Amino acid sequence: MSGTTIPRAGLLGRDEDFASIGRAVTEAPARTRSRAWWIAFAGACGLLGVFAAALAWLLINGVGIWHNNNPVVWALDIVAYDWWIGIACGALLTSATLRLTGAAWRSGVDRIAETTAILAAAAAALYPIIHLGRPWVFYWTLPYPNTLALWPQFRSPLVWDAVDIISFLGVCLSLWYVGLLPDLASLRDRAFGAVLAEVEARGRSRRLTLLKAQAYGILALGWRGASTHWERWLMATRTLSGLALVLVVSLQTGASVMLAGTVLPGWHDTLLPVTFLAASLLSGVGVTAALCVLVRRALHLEALITERHLALMARLMLSLGLASAYCYATEIFSSLLHGDAYDRGVLVRRLSGSHAWAFWIIVVFALLPVQLFWFGAFRRSGLVVALVGVAAAIGSFGDHFMLLIVTLSHDFLPSSAHPYSMGAWGLATLAGSIGLFLALLLLGLRTLPMVSITETRRFAESHPDGQPSGERAPTPAETAEAPLWGVSAEFDDAGTLAAAVKAMRARDFGARIETYGPVPMRRAADALGRPAGILPLLALGAALMGGIAFMALCLYATGFDYVFDVGGRPRFSWQAFLVPSVSFGTLCGGLTALLALLFQNRLPRLNHPAFAIPGFSRASEDRFFLALEAAGPRFDPARIEQALARLPDGRPLMVRRVPL
Amino acid sequence: MRQLFAPGADALLRLALLTLAACLAALPVVGAGLVHSSYVTGVGVAPAQPVPFSHKHHSGELKIDCRYCHTTVETQATAGIPPTQTCMTCHGQIWSGSEMLEPVRASYAKDQPLVWTRLNKLPGYVYYNHSVHVTNGIGCSTCHGSVTDMQLTYRANAFEMSFCLDCHRNPEKYVRPKDQILNMSWSPPANQATLGPELVRQYHIRGGERLTECGICHR
Numbered sequence: 076m077s078g079t080t081i082p083r084a085g086l087l088g089r090d091e092d093f094a095s096i097g098r099a100v101t102e103a104p105a106r107t108r109s110r111a112w113w114i115a116f117a118g119a120c121g122l123l124g125v126f127a128a129a130l131a132w133l134l135i136n137g138v139g140i141w142h143n144n145n146p147v148v149w150a151l152d153i154v155a156y157d158w159w160i161g162i163a164c165g166a167l168l169t170s171a172t173l174r175l176t177g178a179a180w181r182s183g184v185d186r187i188a189e190t191t192a193i194l195a196a197a198a199a200a201l202y203p204i205i206h207l208g209r210p211w212v213f214y215w216t217l218p219y220p221n222t223l224a225l226w227p228q229f230r231s232p233l234v235w236d237a238v239d240i241i242s243f244l245g246v247c248l249s250l251w252y253v254g255l256l257p258d259l260a261s262l263r264d265r266a267f268g269a270v271l272a273e274v275e276a277r278g279r280s281r282r283l284t285l286l287k288a289q290a291y292g293i294l295a296l297g298w299r300g301a302s303t304h305w306e307r308w309l310m311a312t313r314t315l316s317g318l319a320l321v322l323v324v325s326l327q328t329g330a331s332v333m334l335a336g337t338v339l340p341g342w343h344d345t346l347l348p349v350t351f352l353a354a355s356l357l358s359g360v361g362v363t364a365a366l367c368v369l370v371r372r373a374l375h376l377e378a379l380i381t382e383r384h385l386a387l388m389a390r391l392m393l394s395l396g397l398a399s400a401y402c403y404a405t406e407i408f409s410s411l412l413h414g415d416a417y418d419r420g421v422l423v424r425r426l427s428g429s430h431a432w433a434f435w436i437i438v439v440f441a442l443l444p445v446q447l448f449w450f451g452a453f454r455r456s457g458l459v460v461a462l463v464g465v466a467a468a469i470g471s472f473g474d475h476f477m478l479l480i481v482t483l484s485h486d487f488l489p490s491s492a493h494p495y496s497m498g499a500w501g502l503a504t505l506a507g508s509i510g511l512f513l514a515l516l517l518l519g520l521r522t523l524p525m526v527s528i529t530e531t532r533r534f535a536e537s538h539p540d541g542q543p544s545g546e547r548a549p550t551p552a553e554t555a556e557a558p559l560w561g562v563s564a565e566f567d568d569a570g571t572l573a574a575a576v577k578a579m580r581a582r583d584f585g586a587r588i589e590t591y592g593p594v595p596m597r598r599a600a601d602a603l604g605r606p607a608g609i610l611p612l613l614a615l616g617a618a619l620m621g622g623i624a625f626m627a628l629c630l631y632a633t634g635f636d637y638v639f640d641v642g643g644r645p646r647f648s649w650q651a652f653l654v655p656s657v658s659f660g661t662l663c664g665g666l667t668a669l670l671a672l673l674f675q676n677r678l679p680r681l682n683h684p685a686f687a688i689p690g691f692s693r694a695s696e697d698r699f700f701l702a703l704e705a706a707g708p709r710f711d712p713a714r715i716e717q718a719l720a721r722l723p724d725g726r727p728l729m730v731r732r733v734p735l
Numbered sequence: 736m737r738q739l740f741a742p743g744a745d746a747l748l749r750l751a752l753l754t755l756a757a758c759l760a761a762l763p764v765v766g767a768g769l770v771h772s773s774y775v776t777g778v779g780v781a782p783a784q785p786v787p788f789s790h791k792h793h794s795g796e797l798k799i800d801c802r803y804c805h806t807t808v809e810t811q812a813t814a815g816i817p818p819t820q821t822c823m824t825c826h827g828q829i830w831s832g833s834e835m836l837e838p839v840r841a842s843y844a845k846d847q848p849l850v851w852t853r854l855n856k857l858p859g860y861v862y863y864n865h866s867v868h869v870t871n872g873i874g875c876s877t878c879h880g881s882v883t884d885m886q887l888t889y890r891a892n893a894f895e896m897s898f899c900l901d902c903h904r905n906p907e908k909y910v911r912p913k914d915q916i917l918n919m920s921w922s923p924p925a926n927q928a929t930l931g932p933e934l935v936r937q938y939h940i941r942g943g944e945r946l947t948e949c950g951i952c953h954r
Contacts, residue, residue, distance in 0.1 A: 222893075222895040223897060224895075224896060293748065639947075679748055681745050
């Protein structure tokens with residue numbers, strides 16, 4: 076998989092190899108220690124201050140400060156919520172789809188997309204809480220054994236929102252963290268290298284350096300890059316991506332089917348879920364693309380996020396923009412063709428009413444700018460890609476505003492029509508939530524690898540230097556008497572490693588064979604003959620059980636335990652319960668995948684004999700290690716060393732005995 | 736590479752993770768326990784009163800009718816707290832020199848009511864009517880417990896919404912014949928399953944669904 080793979084054209088700088096990718100990413104945060112970062116961070120904190128003021132004013136005065144009225148009971152609160160969750164869904168869907176289809180160009184994009192999804196979901200998560208009116212009792216939307224003998228109303232989107240957001244954050248954070256594990260191990264090893272260098276130079280290390288290494292060490296949970304780790308890691312990321320795909324589609328279409336299921340003109344449309352999904356995808360990809368450009372510029376990662384990445388994002392935006400334009404056009408066309416008077420009335424109000432600016436924002440910001448990407452020069456320009464991406468997000472805000480406000484402010488009855496005007500506090504809350512997004516993003520830029528080291532390396536070629544890693548090996552005196560954990564051999568190429576595994580497995584050395592490396596080692600794992608894991612099955616089972624359990628809970632609660640007439644809806648309105656059931660199921664599946672990955676790999680394991688292999692820190696950089704652990708009376712290190720020295724293809728750079 | 740973490744670090748990390756998980760799991764259990772504890776609900780706690788009035792002595796042993804003091808229980812929303820004059824109808828004659836009853840005589844002399852510490856209190860947004868319940872087959876002891884056995888009066892039930900709803904959802908399990916309303920030791924008879932629905936019909940109580948409408952209690 077690794078050493079001999081040809082780098083995909085244009086997705087990686089010409090001279091990049093395993094080591095340089097690791098260095099580029101792990102040292103990138105240091106480049107944010109600049110004045111620009113501090114200015115941006117100060118700005119974001121200023122917006123956070125606006126957020127705090129808006130929330131304080133909200134708590135004092137209630138949701139009326141957003142100018143919500145009757146009939147416009149949902150105003151900027153829900154508009155902003157839908158907007159954020161649309162961005163989050165679009166970004167997560169991008170990452171999950173690219174991973175599932177195995178697209179090579181996900182290398183520079185997927186971490187940024189997942190980060191966008193998490194931060195946008197975090198900003199969105201606040202909205203359902205603060206628009207409750209009494210936000211301090213937000214837990215009333217969850218089913219728990221309360222003293223009221225009442226269930227939450229499972230037909231209500233408020234409950235869906237609570238379950239959806241929790242599930243989204245759960246699945247998205249799992250996917251992000253699982254992807255981050257090997258990168259954190261990389262950071263840990265670099266930080267530990269700094270500690271050792273300080274010890275070398277000054278006799279002891281600085282406290283802060285050691286703490287940093289230990290913090291990364293704890294976050295990495297003792298990831299060692301063993302081939303079993305990697306095999307399960309591949310399965311876990313794919314499983315989580317699949318679950319994320321289901322979750323995102325269910326969440327977006329669930330919300331829009333809820334609107335389409337009403338009879339209100341402007342909502343009552345079977346195309347709405349598709350329009351919704353296309354628009355949210357466009358905004359998610361737009362924000363991701365803008366952040367890619369930002370990360371590329373701020374961290375000088377031009378070699379890892381290349382012009383080709385940007386061009387591919389631009390093409391994606393163009394196709395999504397065209398899909399969006401097609402959906403809007405179809406909606407207008409179908410209203411003109413067979414809409415009734417009310418439907419046509421909404422169309423007129425959208426295009427020329429008091430909120431017509433929302434529609435024209437969609438056209439000017441979302442649909443027109445992407446057309447620039449018909450031209451190759453614009454596709455390759457970072458600035459244009461970033462600007463168009465941000466514009467797509469602004470256009471998406473116009474979309475949600477138009478969809479909710481225009482329909483709500485005017486239904487069938489002239490008497491229930493009421494104009495709505497945006498309040499300053501609604502805008503302040505929105506700006507504040509953007510501040511939250513930016514502040515978290517800037518902190519992330521400074522502390523975490525914003526480009527996946529692992530994913531980028533999988534498409535890189537390593538440039539073997541043929542030199543053994545420099546660390547002092549244990550002297551024969553040290554290993555002669557001490558009990559041995561095993562014998563290790565260092566390779567600089569995954570192909571030779573796989574050949575060595577094959578050769579060593581052919582004979583019985585009384586040893587357990589394991590390989591360690593910086594990327595998944597498919598051929599070595601095949602040679603080791605690891606049995607197929609049941610991780611995806613576990614996750615699928617948990618997802619099904621969770622979904623069924625939640626559906627059963629809803630049916631029992633509304634069908635038997637607390638029959639409550641809501642507008643004459645049937646007792647067993649299972650359709651309404653599908654959205655939270657699917658969400659909860661994916662949450663169960665996602666957490667199971669994460670826990671199965673850790674448990675099956677026996678993680679966390681901070682102290683492990685494998686870490687004592689000389690030069691092991693390069694197992695997270697550009698070296699591959701073969702370890703033969705003593706397991707049985709036939710274990711004889713001398714025999715193993717002889718066999719390793721006489722390997723048919725490629726000799727190891729170094730063979731070492733590893734004391735226990 | 737030498738080890739970044741000492742061998743004991745694993746045990747520590749796992750202990751920390753387990754502790755965290757245990758705390759998370761314990762949070763709802765502790766919360767539920769706290770909410771249902773008598774510290775929060777006040778069930779079984781007899782607060783200090785100006786006079787240590789004993790329901791057990793008066794209505795249990797002396798068999799004074801509830802309505803002798805709580806005069807409006809059958810006609811009004813509140814059952815009524817007796818004025819000092821009611822106490823003095825007897826205590827003007829007996830125990831008239833008792834030190835324990837000094838606050839009662841003082842109240843009578845100064846024409847200022849005794850200030851009792853209230854036990855059973857519903858939130859302001861709940862509209863509860865004693866007469867509706869008492870005249871439709873719900874006895875005193877269903878809510879107030881066996882008052883005739885209380886030396887000092889305490890709250891017998893936490894008047895949480897679930898307590899009210901238990902009865903409102905299944906009134907047939909709690910209704911009793913009219914002559915049993917004041918019976919403090921009443922418990923559902925063996926034939927409650929047949930008697931209950933019959934009484935519900937008799938009292939024209941309109942089933943669980945009507946009684947659980949929000950507006951029944953929250954107006």
